[in-house]
Amino acid sequence: MTSPGCASDPGLDDVSDRTTETERAVHGTESVAELRAFLSAYASEQLGSPIRKVRFRAGRIDAVWGVELDDGRAVVIKGHRAPTGADGIDSTDGIPAVDAIAAARDAQLVLSAAGFPCPEPLSGPDDRNGRVLTAETLIAGTVPDGRDPAVRRLLAAGLARHIDLLRARPDLLRRAGAGPSWCRYQAGPWPVPHDSIVNFDVTPAGYDWLDGYAGRASGQILTGRAGAEVVVGHADWYAGNTAVQEGVLVGTFDWELVADTEAVIAGFAAACYAASSTSGGGLSSPAEAALFLQDYEAARGAGLNARERRTASAATAWIVAFNARWEVAMPNGTSEEGPNLSLAREHGQDYLDLAW
Incomplete structure (x- = not known):
């Protein structure tokens, strides 16, 4: 019901010319090169290293990029879709959307500290030109057959x-x-x-x-x-x-x-x-x-x-x-x-x- 965040690793640097529908909805650009430059600048500022290679691009709600940084780290950068309510407020219970993202970050910190297999948050939620971004560790693995x-x-x-x-x-x-x-x-x-x-x-x-x-x-x-x-x-x-x-x-x-x-x-x-x-x-x-x-x-x-x-x-x-x-x-x-x-x-x- 939401965008897949699973880290497949095809070993390809995906730089196709046009962004996906989700990427356009989140980032407002049709140029993959422009989006990559934006995300690389974010990685340099928040993580201390620019993007060297794109492993995958995914997402049906949020725009998800799995990348390798110049320093060798594998990271997922997410651009979060604007909320359905006005002024960044959720339309049902009045919670700012960025607060819900921060709550998920804090939950991941609790879980990763306890050894539960979830990505460790690295940065965010960060506001960059009106776009909300987060970064977390990339975990590689195989999507399982849920009917097993x-x-x-x-x-x-x-x-x-x-x-x-x-x-x-x-x-x-x-x-x-x-x-x-x-x-x-x-x-x-x-x-x-x-x-x-x-x-x-x-x-x-x-x-x-x-x-x-x-x-x-x-x-x-x-x-x-x-x-x-x-x-x-x-x-x-x-x-x-x-x-x-x-x-x-x-x-x-x-x-x-x-x-x-x-x-x-x-x-x-x-x-x-x-x-x-x-x-x-x-x-x-x-x-x-x-x-x-x-x-x-x-x-x-x-x-x-x-x-x-x-x-x-x-x-x-x-x-x-x-x-x-x-x-x-x-x-x-x-x-x-x-x-x-x-x-x-x-x-x-x-x-x-x-x-x-």
Whole structure:
């Protein structure tokens, strides 16, 4: 649901002539050479060394460059997309967008100090000519197949562990806020999307059922989470944002935070954990989501109670609904429904009633 930060290393210096759509949205330039010069100057100023080589360019929300510096360090530099709210303020909970980025940085510092496999922040958030930049260490690794049961267990364990580690920083609860748009069920359908390429203001004819389904999911979450402890976790926890080597989780990327109950965050992850380029992408089936939540309970060393299970199920359903709504808003030039719409239409109740 967000830009991949995984550090592939093709060994190529990617200097194609024109920037990507994401790079243009973030940096406002069509020239890769101009953007490289800008980022190299930033690296020289903040990290003490200019860019020698570009390893990769990625990102669907933020513009992500994996680079090697002249001093030999491998670094990721991110240009962060402007927030959807006015004046740098998030449109739902009034948290300045740069504060949410700083909260993610502080979470990474806590986790990396504890030996958790995430990049170590090096600089930022820094404002350069109205653009918000961050830099962090680059971790090389292979994007895993999220549908491999062993990987599923690694992901469940990694989620449980980092949520537990971040309990030591209760200040992150306020600073993280409600997270990116796909986490924002609180007001019912629909949140302001995180990318202006789609508009959720008016649901097209024939999809009123999807509004109703999302409303049921959000209502079930709100009922179940009432009075429960709020924690902080990764807002986009899925295989495509991780790296695995020899059966070990060695990297976790794109650290956007969400503050919510443990059941809700686990349900969000259950919906999308398997998605990656190696597993063919796609949201979880109800059976796959249930298996992830079962593994999550095993990793945390305690089962979720009946109320928490219903909450996690509803959070899974909400993510399916959100992604289906995104498909509705994206013109695809065909009359065929996308895969997420099909999941919501055919298995909507199954997600709300997950059993494990």
